[in-house]
Amino acid sequence: MIRVVIADDHAVVRSGLERLLETADDVTVVGSAADGTEAIELVDRVEPDVVLMDLSMPGMDGVAATAAITHAHPGVAVVVLTSFSEPSRINAALEAGAIGYQLKDASPDELLAAVRAAAAGGAPLDPRAARVLLDRTTRSQGAAVLSGREREVLSLVRQGLANKQIARRLGIAERTVKAHMTNIFGRIGVSDRTQAALWAREHLREEPDAGS
Numbered sequence: 001m002i003r004v005v006i007a008d009d010h011a012v013v014r015s016g017l018e019r020l021l022e023t024a025d026d027v028t029v030v031g032s033a034a035d036g037t038e039a040i041e042l043v044d045r046v047e048p049d050v051v052l053m054d055l056s057m058p059g060m061d062g063v064a065a066t067a068a069i070t071h072a073h074p075g076v077a078v079v080v081l082t083s084f085s086e087p088s089r090i091n092a093a094l095e096a097g098a099i100g101y102q103l104k105d106a107s108p109d110e111l112l113a114a115v116r117a118a119a120a121g122g123a124p125l126d127p128r129a130a131r132v133l134l135d136r137t138t139r140s141q142g143a144a145v146l147s148g149r150e151r152e153v154l155s156l157v158r159q160g161l162a163n164k165q166i167a168r169r170l171g172i173a174e175r176t177v178k179a180h181m182t183n184i185f186g187r188i189g190v191s192d193r194t195q196a197a198l199w200a201r202e203h204l205r206e207e208p209d210a211g212s
Helices: 011-021 036-046 062-072 087-096 108-119 127-145 148-158 163-170 174-188 193-203
Strands: 002-007 027-033 050-053 077-082 100-103
Touching (some): 002 108, 027 036, 050 062, 062 087, 077 087, 087 100, 100 108, 100 127, 148 193, 174 193
Parallel strands (some): 002 027, 077 100
16 A cells, blocks of 8 residues: 655645545555645654655745655655646756656646656656756766866856957867857757856866966
C-alpha cells in the first residue's frame, strides 16, 4: 500500500485529493497538512512513501518544506502538485529535492500514475517540467565543452566588453571573436549576448582577468 501525505493550504483541494486517492486499491492517505511546517511535522510522525506538495502556502512554502523533508527523510518521494508552470518555480522545486512535478490540471489517472511512479522510485514530471529539466541539464553540460579560448571570450562578455574590446584584450581579430561567439551560443543553448552573460554568471567560475 502506498502511503501518501497531502500538503495544500486549500481545504477543498485537500478533500478532493483525498477522495481521488482513496479510490485506488493500492493508495491510502495517511494525513494532510495546510502549510509547510505542518507537512514536515506530519511526515516526521507518519513516515509516508509519497508527499503531494503544493508550492504556494502561508508560512513555510512548498519549496522550503520539500528541502527539509528530503533532507530528513531521503526515502520519502516529494511530488509537487501546483498550478505554477514557470521555469523558475520548477527549478526551485527540483533543486529542493522534489522527485516529481505535476500541475493541478492533470487528469485523475495522470495524478494516480504520478503517485505510483514516485513510490516506485520514478520521476513523474509534467511535460512542461521535463522540458525545463532538459534545458537546465543541456546548459550545464555546455560548460564542459567550451574550449579555453571560448571560456576567455565568454568571461569578457560577462564583464560587459564588446567584440572589439575583447579582440584587443586577447590579441585576436574581431572576426575571430565573432566566430567564437557563434560557437558559444550553440554550445550553451542561448541566442543572444545577454543570455550568454547570464549563463556565464551561473555556470562559469570567475576567471582571472584575461590579458592581465
